[in-house]
Amino acid sequence: MSGLNALRVVGAIECLTLLVLLGNLLTVHRPEVSSVAGPVHGLCYTLGIVAATLVSGGRHRVWLLALIPGVGGVLAARSAGDGAGAHLQS
Numbered sequence: 001m002s003g004l005n006a007l008r009v010v011g012a013i014e015c016l017t018l019l020v021l022l023g024n025l026l027t028v029h030r031p032e033v034s035s036v037a038g039p040v041h042g043l044c045y046t047l048g049i050v051a052a053t054l055v056s057g058g059r060h061r062v063w064l065l066a067l068i069p070g071v072g073g074v075l076a077a078r079s080a081g082d083g084a085g086a087h088l089q090s
Helices: 003-026 031-055 060-066 072-089
Strands: none
Touching (some): 031 072
């Protein structure tokens, strides 16, 4: 698995766990859900920043986007993917 694919997966899991946490907060507010989804979300947030730093290729925008909580991994993966495609075409 390439670094960009790993960033995409981690970013998707980060978004999904945020939605689970918010959905739990707005509905039943089960502590069991929060105790599982919270640490998974935090881990994915951290892994997203690390992965974005590794695939950034010297572009600061990629890893700066990863710092946005909740959706940063997805935005960083999209930005890194756009930059990779432009680099290969030129």
